[in-house]
Amino acid sequence: MSAISAQDVNKLRQMTGAGMMDCKKALTEADGDFEKAIEILRKKGQKVSASRSDRDAKEGSVFIKVSNDNKEAVLIALNCETDFVGKNEEFQSLGKLIAETAFANKPADKEALLTLKAGDLTINDKIVELVGKIGEKIEVSEYVHMKGEAIVPYIHAGSKLGVLVSLKGVNGKDVTEAGKDVGMQIAAMNPVGIDEKSVDTSIIEKELEIAKAQILAEGKPANMVDKIAQGKLQKFFKDNTLLHQIFVKDNSKTVAQYLDSVTKGLTVAEFKRIAIG
Numbered sequence: 001m002s003a004i005s006a007q008d009v010n011k012l013r014q015m016t017g018a019g020m021m022d023c024k025k026a027l028t029e030a031d032g033d034f035e036k037a038i039e040i041l042r043k044k045g046q047k048v049s050a051s052r053s054d055r056d057a058k059e060g061s062v063f064i065k066v067s068n069d070n071k072e073a074v075l076i077a078l079n080c081e082t083d084f085v086g087k088n089e090e091f092q093s094l095g096k097l098i099a100e101t102a103f104a105n106k107p108a109d110k111e112a113l114l115t116l117k118a119g120d121l122t123i124n125d126k127i128v129e130l131v132g133k134i135g136e137k138i139e140v141s142e143y144v145h146m147k148g149e150a151i152v153p154y155i156h157a158g159s160k161l162g163v164l165v166s167l168k169g170v171n172g173k174d175v176t177e178a179g180k181d182v183g184m185q186i187a188a189m190n191p192v193g194i195d196e197k198s199v200d201t202s203i204i205e206k207e208l209e210i211a212k213a214q215i216l217a218e219g220k221p222a223n224m225v226d227k228i229a230q231g232k233l234q235k236f237f238k239d240n241t242l243l244h245q246i247f248v249k250d251n252s253k254t255v256a257q258y259l260d261s262v263t264k265g266l267t268v269a270e271f272k273r274i275a276i277g
Contacts, residue, residue: 045132
């Protein structure tokens with residue numbers, strides 16, 4: 001067996017970022033072969049990842065990449081176990097790399113994203129590699145790809161909440177400020193849809209069921225239940241759908257009215273809100 005020198009251990013540490021003892025053990029096991037040692041370290045990362053697969057990963061950061069013409073964007077959430085790791089430079093660099101790789105390749109979903117190559121390794125292998133070095137569960141929990149007439153990003157709460165807003169009816173105007181205002185609205189109010197037409201039927205059914213139960217409990221006549229429940233549903237839409245909500249920066253307007261005041265016909269085509277934790 002080859003003698004493993006301190007210089008070799010340090011070289012492997014510089015190459016991989018792994019701990020000194022881990023590097024020494026890997027080189028010893030690999031009989032001084034650096035490629036084999038790196039593979040051993042990566043396998044250790046896979047074992048760490050598997051052993052921590054049941055751990056909660058409720059910290060991390062969101063990462064956004066937007067095209068120069070603001071017509072396309074990706075938003076990803078990279079999760080970890082502790083806020084300390086979430087602020088780690090290598091973790092942040094990995095998040096940016098994943099966002100850039102997603103933007104360049106436009107995978108169909110999160111699973112496809114993990115198989116993409118970033119250099120010599122796939123995104124999944126990159127994650128496993130960092131798990132091996134850091135010893136925490138790390139995972140891509142969300143991935144969104146969006147295209148539109150004008151997409152504006154908004155990041156809030158120390159990069160723990162990210163929003164993409166796609167606006168339409170731009171009419172050649174710079175709508176960046178309006179998009180950020182709406183992004184802030186979405187971050188703060190967490191609407192369930194753009195308007196009543198975009199709300200999932202399961203949510204509507206649940207709200208009607210709750211409303212009817214409340215009305216009956218209040219002793220209202222049975223023949224009035226459906227009418228009163230519809231009134232409560234309209235109130236729900238007003239409070240919980242984006243365009244009908246009161247604009248947080250100007251309580252005299254709804255979000256729809258605010259956008260229309262920026263440029264006639266301006267509205268929201270799509271939005272996505274992702275929060276860590």
